Amino acid sequence: MYADLAHNDPDTALRGWLISLGHATLPERTEALHALWRTFTAHKQLLVVIDNAPREALGDILPLLPTGTRCAGVVIGHHGLTRLVAHGARLVRLAPLAPETVRDLITHLVDHPVSGPVLGAAVNNASGSPLIAALNAVLLTQNPRSTTDQFTSRPEKGSLVNDHVTQILSNLPETTAHAAALLAVHPGSHLSVELAVSLLETTPSLARSILEELAEAELLTDLGQGRYAPHHLVHPALLDRSAPVDRTHVVERLCAHYRLRTAAMDVAINPWRWRVDEEAIAQVRETEPVWFASADDALAWGDRELPNLLAVARMVANLGGRPFLWQVCDHLGTYIVKRKPMTPARELYQLGLEQARAETNLLALGLMFQRVGAVAPDRATAREHAEHSLKAYRQAGHQQGVASALETLGGAYRASGDLKAAAKAFIESERIHTKLGRQRGAALQRRKLSEIRADQGRLEEALAGFVDSHRVLLELERPDVYQATRSVQGAIDVAKEIGQPVITSLLELLCNQGLHSARVVGSIHQQANLYTALADIAHGRGDRSGEHAALTEAHQLLEPTGHPDTVLIAERLLEAERR
Known part of the structure; x- marks a missing residue:
């Protein structure tokens, strides 16, 4: 016995079943009808199939189920069948249909032949969903000349799909x-x-x-x-x-959601960085409980949501009139540096720059020129955007922005080989950071300046700068272990070049201290680099076992990652074993 409750009411279905089973005269009252069905099915062998069951409509479903021990009932619905479990039912959630089943279903529903490519597109498009398979069959029936493009485009408004x-x-x-x-x-x-x-x-x-x-x-x-x-x-x-008013409200909620979530992600992975959108940062820090349990948790959220962010950014750019674009770009800075998704980053940053220009917001403009320059495809473009950023911040009178733009400009000068201009930019940036009382920013400029001094051959001066930068970064109220370890690595490179015995002892101490810091933040590549430096020290003093042990540690760290340095370290290990 079969009944489709989308097109028949339960009593009509029940009367039809009883008549088909030989009952010519039926009671008028519903209760009597149900009692007759219970009595009749008590000694029969029946399968009852109820399709398109209404949501949670126990009063409609239960009277249709047979009562005999040799009977069974199957109730099919999109939702709301959980309450049947209390009456002895077993809930079965159906897995997606297999592709060949979808193909058979569509072929059965369509009343004309369908070409192989078009049928294949309809099957792939359904993704195992019976509903989508049926809707695709509707599209094929409506348009016998369907093409594969039909299954990736928006259906026409008012179509049978919409109905x-x-x-x-x-x-x-x-x-x-x-x-x-x-x-x-x-x-x-x-x-x-x-x-x-x-x-x-x-x-x-x-x-x-x-x-x-x-x-x-x-x-x-x-x-x-x-x-x-x-x-x-x-x-x-x-x-x-x-409704249009609902869409407007939802867009505002979308912007608020992603603005705060990206701000929370940025705080979790980089609590020290300054932002133009400090209002969102303040809201995040006032919220309890914390948004993300760890920096890795925050980065994982960014990985999942970046495609959504890009889609929302495109929508907001088309609508216009919202600062959302540059605000989100403000909070994505550290994530982009760490993950380097360059193609979406360039599009997001360009959208943010256009929004800042439309607002004539000098702070936002300075920020977005920095961001666009950071992902520029060539050094000349990066330097040009850094100069635009510095100009905008200066016009806005924002000293923190000026210091940040000078740092970016210094990096662009160094990349182009102009070490004198790079040093000048870093010195000025350090001066502003110090004046503003931002010790971390000043320490970072000191490290970058030390890298310039090392390039210039001023090794002792560079070493002193690295050591001082390392000290300040670890003495912060919330130590920046990652950046401190970068200062250690710079000091190690300089100490190698100086090469004096006392420097070698300092170098070994710095390596071990840096290893501890790198383990704290979980930086595998930093650890491998530091083990390689320890291997160099051991090789210099003829300690073969120490060299081999350090290289083995470095190789074990990098091998699972597939990093290119793994091959170089393996070659060094082989050479050390031969000696």
């Missing part, structure tokens, strides 16, 4: 259907629970419940780990249901 999605939404609670339309405003590749909380302005538990309900209805795909995605066929139909 079908509307029908599914009509069976959902009004709040859930409205939430689906709001969530569809997000242009990114996936939705997280935390983003849904922001867009719907609700609690995590309620947001998760709504996302799960939409996933059960196949309007979203559950990607795992608290992430969900709408299919490209479904997404436009959901978006069409959102």
Whole structure:
């Protein structure tokens, strides 16, 4: 016995079953009808299949199920079947359909032959979803001359696809259907629970419940780990249901969400850096509990959300009138330096620069010229943007920005080989940092100046600068271990060139101190470099076992990463063993 409750009410289905089984006269009252069915099925062998079961409609479903011990019932629905478990049911969540099953389904539903490439595109596009497979069959039926492009483009408004999605939404609670339309405003590749909380302005538990309900209805795909995605066929139909005023509010919430999240990420991975958007940083630091458990947790969030950020940035750029673009670029600086996703970074930074120009915001303009210069494809462009950045900060009278731009400009001068101009820029930047009381910034300029002095052959002066920079960075209220270790590495390189016995002892001490710091921050490449330096020291004094041990440590650290230095260290190990 089969009943589709999307097109028949339960009593009509039940009357049809009883008539087909030989009952010509049926009671009028519903209760009597249900009692007759229970009595009749008690000694029969029947399979009852109830399709498109309404959400949580126990009163409609239970009376249709047979009662006999040799009977079975299958209830099919997109959502809301969990309450049947209390009545002895077993809930089965169906996995995505296999590609060959999707192919058979579409072929069965379409009333004309479909070419292989087009059918293949329809199958791939369905991603195992019965709903999307059926919707693709609708598209193929509507247009016998379909092409593969049809399955990547937006369906026409008012099409049968939209009608079908509307029908599914009509069976959902009004709040859930409205939430689906709001969530569809997000242009990114996936939705997280935390983003849904922001867009719907609700609690995590309620947001998760709504996302799960939409996933059960196949309007979203559950990607795992608290992430969900709408299919490209479904997404436009959901978006069409959102009112313009709702879209405006959701865009504002999107901007607020990603502005604060990127700020929180930046604080987690670089608590020392100054920002133009200090307002967002202040909000993050006032929030309890902390946004990210660790720097690695924050970086992982950035890896997941970068495609979403880029999609939101493009949308906001088209809408205009919001400072969101340069604000997010402000907080992405350290992440971009660490992960180096250059292609999306260039697009994001260019969008931020255009927004800053539109606002005529000199601080934002100085920041964005710095950012664009940092990912410039050539040295000349990088230097030009650094000069524009310095000019904007000076016009704004912002000394911290001036100091930062001078640092960037010094790096551009050094890259082009103009060591004299680079040293001048770093000296001026250090002076401003010191005047502003920013010890970390001054220490970083001291290290960069020491690198210039080393390039110029002023080794003792460079060594003193590295040691002083290292000391200041570790004496900060929150020590910057990573940058301090970079100062150690600079001191080691200089000490090697000086080569005096007392310097060698200092060098070994610095290596071991640097190793400790590198282990604290988990910097594998720094550790490997320092072990290589210890191997050089051991080789210089004829300590073969010490050299071999240090090289082995360096090789074991780098080998799992596939770093190019692994080959060089392996060759040195082989040479040491031969000796």
